[in-house]
Amino acid sequence: MGDKTAPSGRRLLVMGFIAVALGVIAIAAPAVAAGTVVIIVGLTMLVAGITQLVEGFRGESWRHRMIPVILGLIGSVSGVLVLAHPLLGLGFLTLLLLVFFVLEGFWKMFASLKFRNYRGWIWMLLSGALSLLLGLLIWNQWPLSGVWAIGILVGIELLSTGISLVILGSAVKGISPRAI
Secondary structure (H helix, E strand, O other), rough: OOOOHHHOHHHHHHHHHHHHHHHHHHHOHHHHHHHHHHHHHHHHHHHHHHHHHHHHHHHHHHHHHHHHHHHHHHHHHHHHHHHHHHHHHHHHHHHHHHHHHHHHHHHHHHHHHHHHOOOOOHHHHHEEEEHHHHHHHHHHHHHHHHHOOOOOOOOOHHHHHHHHHHHHHHHHHHHHOOOO
């Protein structure tokens, strides 16, 4: 990755410190973090659904209206259901979290290779491996994992990502690339 496309060391440090702080908060209060995530997702689905409905009804013909209206109804109803039944929403979000951790783990491991000219790149690789491990933990205990997974695992993930970004940002900011 060339220096022009890589984030600056300062930017990596700031993102890292923010991720560490959010991770500590999520680990300290996993139920609050999980409840907050469910509410945010439910509200987001509801607002997106209503927005699609409005846009659908503004369409010029039924052909242009049908898909946005159907998707808007699905999004709106889903948002209301998540808000009305947060435990069911939490179970579904836990499955989404599993997919997220697995995909993010692979992405971070791949992305870490682009920073291999900098000291500290291995931490991003290890953070990706940890993401994969967290996905496996969720899978092994699902559906019961929904009770604790959202708060604690998201907190661990944020902490891991934050630490790796702080280490990588320090290396990028203070040390020039080394020869391969």
